[in-house]
Amino acid sequence: MATPHANVPPANLEGKYIAILVCWLLGNGCLFSWNSMLTIGDYYSYLFPLDLATSGKGGLGTFIGICVISGAFGVADAHVQGGMVGDLSFMRPEFIQSFLAGLAASGALTSALRLITKAAFENTKDGLRKGALLFFAISTFFEFLCVLLYAFAFPKLPIVKYYRSKAASEGSKTVSADLAADIGVLQAEEDPKQLERLSTKELLLLNIDYALDMFLIFVLTLSIFPGFLSEDTGSHSLGQGL
Template identity: 30%
Template sequence: MGVEKAAAGDDESSLLLSAGSAAKIPADTFHFAYIVFFTLGLGFLLPWNAFITAVDYFTFLYPDASVDRVFSVVYMLVCLTFLILIVLYSHKSAAYVRINVGLALFVVALLVVPVMDSVYIKGRIGLYDGFYATVAAVGLSGFSDALVQGGIIGSAGEMPERYMQAVVAGTAASGVLISFLRIITKAVYSQDTSGLRKSANLYFSVGIVIMAICVIFYNVAHRLPVIKYYKDLKLQAVNGEEDPLTGAHWRSSLVNTVGKVKWFGYGIILIYVVTLAIFPGYIAEDVHSELLKDWYPVLLITGYNVFDLVGKSLTAFYLMENAKMAIWGCAMRLFFFPLFYWCLHGPKFFRTEIPVTVLTCLLGLTNGYFTSILMIMAPKAVPLQHAETAGIVIVLFLVIGLAAGSVLSWLWVI
């Protein structure tokens, strides 16, 4: 299958680590480096989670728009387009610059909704110019994600696997944070114009604050001894290459890196084709409960996010080391399609809250666990000096899966 090539990359990384073992690996004091990567993972998905979780607010303002599905397609296609460009030209730009620009643009995108709400929308229904501006902000977030996510995943890939686990757990934590904020605001604020505006503004305000923390954390991270140590190891590996990463050698190196991580990438694509075809569009718009009413999608989305976090945290305790089994596990998730279909058109029992809730939680759990496994394995399949490129490439596969899944999500309404 090709995943056996991971061993070669691990061997080369081990040699480099052995070469650097004369200098003791610095301790991660107070686990601060882990916290930094966790916070950055939380941060780069927070804007996306803020947009899709404020669905009550956007659906109230724009009743004729399929908000979740439009947001998903725009975000993923913009992110995919620019990730392809970054993969091709990442050697000509510094990850430090890309990530800082992306974090700043995230703040701009998050400001659009609260600013527009206060100066233009003001709770009025049907002002679709506001919807188009919101979609543009979603697209800007997708562009920012392309700048930030690949760089952070790449940086984590250059370090021991616990730091990649921190990043992917952080991405899940962003969904949990926003979901619990939504539950609190839905319980505290009235579900009228005023309450929905307060709720949405809170989501985006929290996002802006956390994004500011991410900017600070990222710009102090390079000073931490443990991060400097692994950056120096990478520099040694780069300097040890016979040819510089330019021109034909760069293209050859990129093709070789893609070849080594492609099976991990195929697994990631399978994961997110399934997940995005179902979540959030199907969960938010297609299933209904007479008992829970408008709480139903809120609780389902929260359940998904909590179990996604559980799955991404499990790899800190047990990491499946058989790549083939992990990829077959990704393929088995295709069975979620007929199961969720039965929840719409099957026997009466399948159309009740319990089967839908159980399946949604299993969707999140398997999404989290298999994502974490493959994201940890992929950068270790190549030499250390190519780990950042491998990280960006695997994020490209991820976004291809996200984009394909967001398009497939429209099939539920046919």
């Protein structure tokens, strides 16, 4: 139940800049695990050489298991991103912008972290494995930190409380309530079909152009990284003295 002052904006929008920072961190967290799986390619190459089917070091079963886990990471990432965008859409535009900026920065941060962890153990015995384990440990810690931020810190910010209570008071708790808030209860009573929830197929057909755009964007992106960049194209150099 909304409080009497639920629709009154908080004075000076308390917590706005903290919320923007948290959204940026959450954007990083959404792609951090996925990017971690991709940027560890050198360690995968060491574990699973090209003769995997016959005498690969890692074993075929382990390789298939990692592929399944990688796919699960992708599915989880899609759900998390969709949920975050839906949640932040009820709030200020700056929150969405910060979240998307965090997504963009995630690739650079994971790449830098991988370089640091790899360089730290470069001259030690079994250094590649140690660097990879440290990299995964830091990535896992950051993921748990993001979960705690979203579950406990983010909801307690006054500006977040305000927008969530405002969204709830306007009917965002259910799909039917959302539609009723948009088209009006009287109109809905005259035509009950307008409150019917669309199926996944119907939603896809209504937004097929956006879905196709997203599909092509990800096909192009993943074809370049890690697709093309992971290929072994031989040894190259810039010549003598470079």
